[in-house]
Amino acid sequence: MASTAKSTLTHLECSRPGCGRKLDYTQPQNLCPACNAPLLARYDLTKAARTFTRDALKGRASSMWRYEEVMPAGEPVTLGEGMTPLLKAARLGEHLGVERLYIKDEGQNPTTSFKARGLSAAVTMARALGIDTIALPTAGNAGGAAAAYAAHAGVRCVIAMPSDTPAAIILECRAFGADVHLIDGLISDCGAFIAKNAATHGWYEVSTLKEPYRIEGKKTMGYELWEEFGGKLPDVIVYPTGGGVGLIGMWKAFEELESMGLIGNERPRMIAAQAEGCAPIVRAFEQHAAASVMWENAATVAAGLRVPKPLGDFLILADVYASGGEAVAVSDAELMSACIEMARLEGILGAPEGGAGLAAIQSLVERRKIAPRESVVLFNTGSGYKYLEAWQSALGA
16 A cells, blocks of 8 residues: 555554554454454654654644644545634633633534544545445534545445435535435444445445544544644543544544653543433443443434444543543533524534533533633534524524
8 A cells, every 4th residue: 555655653453451452554444353442543653753843843734634644654635624723712701701712613624524534534544445435324524524535535435324414414425426325213223234234335334433544533633732732732622522533532642742752641621512312421421431321312403413322432431531521411402502602702603513512611610610711622523504404493593
């Protein structure tokens, strides 16, 4: 396979504590064959540290691929993803009682969501490995991103999504030429459809955490925060959590930064925000459990949060616990009300998932779990323009 000159990728490693099996990254890999856990990309960070510096980054491309030493070893399939703005939300912060509130607006990525990051990395490696068809289940935005990057790479894309996925996302996937299957059910049902058919049809699964590289794209959100905070990290990160890949990825980025000697052992408190209608991580957190239990009859207007049992639940929970963080559930009414506040006070038409994060901040401030002077970063994971049905209902339009 062709590789980028500066990637220091060495191998893949099982994420399950006590397993640690290592695998060859030059072959297509999904889950660990020994314990069925997600695989993590590992790098020669001693070598990476020789060229990965804040000064070196200043002259590099303004995309997530600027972090080339710690990115997948393939010629990037890129549409310019990453380097999204970190916006100081002064009016919203004043309203909530938080002096240093920031919104990382992932809706300004290609295909208008943070999913662009992960799918750029996944499709990059799929093409480098000679894969001709990728397949995935999706609650929405991952499908649009997968279809776009597959089209850009000349790779076929098969998508299974719930039949009640926002119409704009279904249209987007079809416009990019994906083979779209609408399933009456949840993302877990879509996942079962893909898993059942992948082997028969020769599809390569790029489901959340079932391949190693979507997390590598998502981790760049952590690298960007490190740059944007001048080589430091914020006090609190609030992340809308469905599959939770971004939360896991950012924690991985912070570990890599520490290994390269670029930060110490300080970490932000990681806050996983979920919807009350689908909150397996919150329930597990409240029980101080190591993993979640399948959430029955999941239902929420925030389609990206409708994940009944994340594959990487044990990683999400471990990172939240290690950071001294929280898992918070909010109602659909609260998250859409928060979306309206974000729009009217900051001019950002956020996705419902971003509203969940904002409502979680409000809850934590009220419970004095976020102090007024702490630096708080909210991830708005996508654009509200894809969720017009939810917005119409919230505004009574």
